[in-house]
Amino acid sequence: MKIVECVPNFSEGRREKVIEQIVAAMVECPGAQVLDVQSDQDHNRSVVTLIGSPQAVVDAVFQGISVAAQLIDMDHHRGGHPRMGATDVVPFVPVRGATMEDCVALARQLGERVGSELDIPVFLYEAAATRPERRNLADVRRGEYEGLKEEITTNRDQAPDFGPTVVGTAGATAIGARPPLIAYNVYLNTDDVNPAKAIARAIRHSSGGLRYVKAMGLIVEGQAQISMNLTDYRRTPVHRVTELIRSEAARFGLAITRCEVVGLLPTEALIDAARFYLQLADLSSDQILENRLSDEG
Amino acid sequence: MKIVECVPNFSEGRREKVIEQIVAAMVECPGAQVLDVQSDQDHNRSVVTLIGSPQAVVDAVFQGISVAAQLIDMDHHRGGHPRMGATDVVPFVPVRGATMEDCVALARQLGERVGSELDIPVFLYEAAATRPERRNLADVRRGEYEGLKEEITTNRDQAPDFGPTVVGTAGATAIGARPPLIAYNVYLNTDDVNPAKAIARAIRHSSGGLRYVKAMGLIVEGQAQISMNLTDYRRTPVHRVTELIRSEAARFGLAITRCEVVGLLPTEALIDAARFYLQLADLSSDQILENRLSDEG
Numbered sequence: 218m219k220i221v222e223c224v225p226n227f228s229e230g231r232r233e234k235v236i237e238q239i240v241a242a243m244v245e246c247p248g249a250q251v252l253d254v255q256s257d258q259d260h261n262r263s264v265v266t267l268i269g270s271p272q273a274v275v276d277a278v279f280q281g282i283s284v285a286a287q288l289i290d291m292d293h294h295r296g297g298h299p300r301m302g303a304t305d306v307v308p309f310v311p312v313r314g315a316t317m318e319d320c321v322a323l324a325r326q327l328g329e330r331v332g333s334e335l336d337i338p339v340f341l342y343e344a345a346a347t348r349p350e351r352r353n354l355a356d357v358r359r360g361e362y363e364g365l366k367e368e369i370t371t372n373r374d375q376a377p378d379f380g381p382t383v384v385g386t387a388g389a390t391a392i393g394a395r396p397p398l399i400a401y402n403v404y405l406n407t408d409d410v411n412p413a414k415a416i417a418r419a420i421r422h423s424s425g426g427l428r429y430v431k432a433m434g435l436i437v438e439g440q441a442q443i444s445m446n447l448t449d450y451r452r453t454p455v456h457r458v459t460e461l462i463r464s465e466a467a468r469f470g471l472a473i474t475r476c477e478v479v480g481l482l483p484t485e486a487l488i489d490a491a492r493f494y495l496q497l498a499d500l501s502s503d504q505i506l507e508n509r510l511s512d513e514g
Numbered sequence: 515m516k517i518v519e520c521v522p523n524f525s526e527g528r529r530e531k532v533i534e535q536i537v538a539a540m541v542e543c544p545g546a547q548v549l550d551v552q553s554d555q556d557h558n559r560s561v562v563t564l565i566g567s568p569q570a571v572v573d574a575v576f577q578g579i580s581v582a583a584q585l586i587d588m589d590h591h592r593g594g595h596p597r598m599g600a601t602d603v604v605p606f607v608p609v610r611g612a613t614m615e616d617c618v619a620l621a622r623q624l625g626e627r628v629g630s631e632l633d634i635p636v637f638l639y640e641a642a643a644t645r646p647e648r649r650n651l652a653d654v655r656r657g658e659y660e661g662l663k664e665e666i667t668t669n670r671d672q673a674p675d676f677g678p679t680v681v682g683t684a685g686a687t688a689i690g691a692r693p694p695l696i697a698y699n700v701y702l703n704t705d706d707v708n709p710a711k712a713i714a715r716a717i718r719h720s721s722g723g724l725r726y727v728k729a730m731g732l733i734v735e736g737q738a739q740i741s742m743n744l745t746d747y748r749r750t751p752v753h754r755v756t757e758l759i760r761s762e763a764a765r766f767g768l769a770i771t772r773c774e775v776v777g778l779l780p781t782e783a784l785i786d787a788a789r790f791y792l793q794l795a796d797l798s799s800d801q802i803l804e805n806r807l808s809d810e811g
Contacts, residue, residue, distance in 0.1 A: 220807060252806050268806065312803055397803070459792055475795045481803045484781060487788035494791040495756055495784075498772045506609055506694070506778045509549050510517060510565065 221320060222310040222397065223267045223274045227285050228300045228388070230261040235288045240265060242280040248273030252481070261296025262305070266481070268312065271319060275327050278307060279334075286335055286387035291362045299355075301362045302388030306354060308343065309394045312483065320394035321345045328392045332379025335387070338369060339379040342393035347378055354391060362388045399447040399486060400479035401455060403462050404440050405471045412469040413441035419465050420458065421445075427461065429453035440474070450486045456493040518617060519607040519694070520564045520571045524582050525597045525685070527558040532585045537562060539577040545570025549778070558593025559602070563778070565609065568616060572624050575604060576631075583632055583684035588659045596652075598659045599685030603651060605640065606691045609780065617691035618642045625689045629676025632684070635666060636676040639690035644675055651688060659685045696744040696783060697776035698752060700759050701737050702768045709766040710738035716762050717755065718742075724758065726750035737771070747783045753790040 229235045236256055244251050249269035256263040265281070267274055282304040289303035307327065309320035324345035332339045346352040360368060366384040368375045376382055377389060405413060413434030418424045420443070421432040429449035435442055443462060447453060463473055492500055502508050526532045533553055541548050546566035553560040562578070564571055579601040586600035604624065606617035621642035629636045643649045657665060663681040665672045673679055674686060702710060710731030715721045717740075718729040726746035732739055740759060744750060760770055789797055799805050 222803070250806075268803070313807075455788075455792060473793055475793045477796055478794065478801055481801055481806065483803045484785070487792075487802070488781070488784045490792055491752075491784035491787035495752060495787055496770055496772045497775065499774055504775055504778055505784070506519070506565070506780045509547075509778070510610075 218313075219271055219315040219319060220268060220313040221271050221274050221315045221323065222312050223278050224308050224310065225265050225267070225278050225281055225304055226300075226306045227263045227265065227281070227289070228261065228291065228294050228296065228303050228305050229285070229289050230256040230258050230263050230296065236263050238288060239263075239281050239284045242284040243267060243277040246273055246277035246280060249277035251277075257298075259296070260298035261294065262298050262300065271315065271323055274309075275323055275330075279327060279330055282307070282331055282337070282390065283335055286337060290386045291388040292386055294362070299358050299361055300388075301358050301360075301365050302337065302390045304337075304387075304390045305358075306342075307390060307392040309345075309392075310397050311394075312397070317344050317394055317396070324392045324394045328379045331390060331392070332377065332381075335380075336385065337380050337387050338365075338377035338382065338384060338389040340389060340391045341378045342391045344394040345392065354393070357391050365389055396449045396451060397481075397483050397486075399450050399455065399482045401445045401447050401458070402437075402477045402479065403443045403445070403459065404437075404474045404476070405443070405466055406474045407441045407469075407471055408436065408439050410434055410436045410441055412466065412471055413443050415469075416462055416465045417443050417445075420461050427453045427458060430458055441471075450482075450489070454489050454493070455486055456490040459490075515610075516568055516612040516616060517565060517610040518568050518571055518612045518620065519609050520575050521605050521607065522562050522564070522575050522578055522601055523597075523603045524560045524562065524578070524586070525558065525588065525591050525593065525600050525602050526582070526586050527553040527555050527560050527593065533560050535585060536560075536578050536581045539581040540564060540574040543570055543574035543577060546574035548574075554595075556593070557595035558591065559595050559597065568612065568620055571606075572620055572627075576624060576627055579604070579628055579634070579687065580632055583634060587683045588685040589683055591659070596655050596658055597685075598655050598657075598662050599634065599687045601634075601684075601687045602655075603639075604687060604689040606642075606689075607694050608691075609694070614641050614691055614693070621689045621691045625676045628687060628689070629674070629678075632677075633682065634677050634684050635662075635674035635679065635681060635686040637686060637688045638675045639688045641691040642689065651690070654688050662686055693746045693748060694778075694780050694783075696747050696752065696779045698742045698744050698755070699734075699774045699776065700740045700742070700756065701734075701771045701773070702740070702763055703771045704738045704766075704768055705733065705736050707731055707733045707738055709763065709768055710740050712766075713759055713762045714740050714742075717758050724750045724755060727755055738768075747779075747786070751786050751790070752783055753787040756787075 253266040328339040417432040417434040420426040550563040625636040714729040714731040717723040
């Protein structure tokens with residue numbers, strides 16, 4: 218049985234009743250589970266994590282987008298986070314038995330429905346993008362709601378993948394597919410932020426480090442921390458990031474005191490680490506007992 | 515949903531038709547899956563791995579024991595492996611959502627049925643044992659079929675936990691509960707067997723090493739190997755065994771070239787290793803995405 222995750226971001230983080238109604242519309246769909254709802258007042262944004270069978274998740278998210286379009290007026294939305302729609306971003310993530318291609322297909326299917334049934338412009342992004350310049354979400358969202366409202370009618374390059382070439386009060390929505398993201402923090406045995414900042418610079422993609430790592434150095438409860446997003450753990454695995462940090466820390470005479478995962482991560486990311494450290498060159502997923510359980514159990 | 519594994523050992527490894535009939539009786543039970551059948555001609559013994567819901571597994575194994583009792587005559591059984599019955603040993607193993615206590619209860623339930631419905635003497639062993647001297651399977655099976663046949667009628671200490679105090683042609687059966695066993699091999703960068711033997715002695719329980727490790731050193735395809743059974747990976751985890759070997763190998767100037775798992779292992783054993791090496795002190799099983807999937811998915 219295929220399982221996918223979807224993490225729709227809604228442009229409402231303050232009015233609890235509105236958030237509740239959006240979530241309620243998604244909870245009502247059988248076969249999809251709402252795992253988590255995180256609302257941020259400063260960003261005025263809520264991030265919902267759903268999981269379930271592909272069709273159930275698409276149906277649930279469609280209901281959420283529909284309710285958000287009714288209850289959120291982007292002309293009155295203010296918040297610290299860049300955004301272009303009531304439902305701002307909808308990434309599909311393969312979890313179990315599902316591939317990235319499956320998630321791309323789901324993104325397109327949902328995009329088509331949102332465009333035609335809800336009259337909301339939809340831009341496909343990341344693995345679902347139809348043009349290279351739309352792969353990066355930041356590029357798709359440049360100008361935000363206010364900018365897009367002007368540009369979409371005049372600039373041909375801004376034509377959406379689905380839906381009208383006019384932006385209503387629900388704004389526009391970016392729908393895409395991406396690998397699971399792991400929020401990963403490494404703590405060092407120091408209260409000095411400078412080594413953490415230097416190590417973050419050394420390991421992150423933007424300044425010359427590993428391709429799928431975003432990182433910054435900071436102090437958390439008096440301890441230096443390298444705070445990261447690992448955006449594709451299959452290509453830049455957790456163990457490689459950890460060992461690179463260990464090596465960079467050693468040049469300052471520092472050591473890792475502990476690491477932490479914030480939120481969820483897939484089992485596979487941990488199994489990959491075990492495979493590396495235990496040098497299990499030939500371990501196949503068939504050898505993992507739980508993988509042998511068929512659906513009828 | 516609770517999932518248990520059961521690994522019945524049958525005293526037939528040569529007559530394919532007999533093995534097929536025993537396995538067929540178990541395959542027919544809905545809710546239990548036969549994952550593996552390993553027959554050894556020298557040992558004249560077959561090891562079957564089943565998995566499924568507790569009740570389905572008990573029912574399936576009961577059918578297998580019943581057919582084995584009809585088709586195997588222990589008076590005519592010869593083989594290299596110690597044995598006392600047509601169905602010789604039946605260990606239940608907790609896999610997912612099930613505890614050792616659940617497996618002890620299953621062992622007792624199956625033992626009661628085998629004793630009363632099939633008239634086969636049953637000895638409970640390991641975690642299911644009713645007396646300390648029956649915990650160790652080797653002690654229960656001492657004297658084998660031939661010895662037990664004599665002793666069971668005269669020696670009160672040999673009275674079975676269930677069934678008659680007389681041994682028929684199906685012999686007696688040991689039924690118990692134990693943790694999952696991991697067959698784990700570590701290879702060294704040498705073709706000399708002596709360091710492998712020395713390291714095996716250093717790490718195994720019997721000669722002063724780790725409590726739940728059985729180990730021997732040998733040469734496999736020209737390479738030194740430490741071949742192990744890890745009999746309780748929760749108490750003696752894979753990473754600790756591996757790091758102890760690494761440390762002992764270093765005194766010979768040797769390194770680990772690779773490790774391997776033979777057969778199956780539970781995901782938990784790999785996650786424990788990742789938790790150790792990545793120093794994930796606070797990782798909870800709730801953070802693993804797949805664990806959040808409810809049964810209705």
